[in-house]
Amino acid sequence: MPxxxxxxxxxxxxxxxxxxxxTKLSNVLIMIGGMTDGLLTVPYVVNLPRxxxxLGYSVVQIQLTSSFQGWGTTSLRQDVSEIMELIEYLKSSEGGNREKIVLIGHSTGSQDVMLSLLAHPELIDGGIMxxxxxxxxxxxxxxxxxTIAQLTKDAKKLCDEGKSQELLSHYYTKYVFNTPITAYRWCSLLIPEGDDDYFSSDLPKEALERSFGKLNKPFLMAYSAEDQFVPSFVNKQQVIDNWKSIANPQYWSKHSGLIRGATHGVESADSQEHLFQMVTGFIKEFNL
Incomplete structure (x- = not known):
């Protein structure tokens, strides 16, 4: 192993x-993994530093309470709280008095980037999803x-009864990588316009206006062209175009789009190079 x-x-x-x-460069790109990810598990993270x-950036990958199998019992808000702790640390003398901070999120890490940009724009210079x-x-x-509809109905009932942190049975966990999951996190993920639901193709304009429409820092959307976790009925380019139509053009990166040949994790060398071109273009576009 390397x-x-x-x-x-x-x-x-x-x-x-x-x-x-x-290490110790003036600016920092913080890498935030997705569900089941931890340190070094996102395929392209090890090539980002080169x-x-x-561009004057060190790459820092954060460990969260939600890392690996922790995601089922936590929340985006808890993730963002920990990301803010890291940012404050990096900006302190102990952390190197870093200047610019850009976030890059993979998969569910993109939801963390979205919420971070919405909740704490004063601490972040830009975001990549x-x-x-x-x-x-x-x-x-x-x-x-x-089956999913019935399970979601039962989980929502628990939340409505004040039992949102109750762990769900194995009937649920077998659909989510055999991960322990609370009623809250299930509903956050599976109910339309739930706390985790930023990127669904069927979201109404009003929901997108509360997310994409409120972003006031530069951001890049890097959607994997061959993402195996996107259903066949979803038109990826149409989804991107829809987000763009809602976003403030002042902050939407012109480099946003589909990563050529990329699977969900951007595993191939060619697709990684295309992603890196998008990231480099984004940083230069906004002088980050």
Whole structure:
């Protein structure tokens, strides 16, 4: 197995983040993984530092409470709280007095980027959302619609009864990578316009106006062209065009679009190079 040089930062009492070499550059790109991800699991993260160093950025990957199998019992808001802790640490003398902070999220990490930009724009200079798929649509690809609907109805009943943090049975977990999951997180993911539901293809204009329409920092949408977690009925380019029509053109990156040949995790060398071109173009476009 390859080894990687860098620095482990302890940004709070129980969490760390890994800064890849080259370290201690003035600006930082924070990598946020998706469901089941942890340090070094996103395929392209190990190649980001060689690209970002020419732009004056170190790459730091954050460990969250939701990393690996923790996502089922946490929330986007908890993720964002921990991301803000890391940002405050990096901006402190202990963390290197960093200047610009850009976030890049993979998969559900894109939802973290969206909420971070909406809730704390004063701390972030820009955001990149890669593999920005709908978890609601993805989870129903290989499961009977009637079954998911009934399970969601029962989970919502628990939430309505004040039992949102109750762990759901194995009838639920088998549909979510055998991960322990609370009633709240299930509903957040599976109910239309739930807390996690930013990227579904069927969201009404009003919902998109509350997310894309309110972003006031530069952002890049990097959607994997061959994403295996996107149902066949979804027109990826149409979804991107819809987001663009809602967003403020002052902040929507002209480099947004489909990553050529990319699977969800952007595994191939060619697709990674295209992603890196998009990221580089984005940073230069807004002088970040």
């Amino acid at each position: 080894s990687f040089e860098g620095i482990i930062h302890k940004y709070n009492a129980s969490k760390v983040a890994f800064e890849f070499t080259p 690209v970002m160093k020419f 890669q593999g920005c798929v709908s978890d609601r649509e993805a989870f129903t690809m290989d499961a009977p619609a009637e």
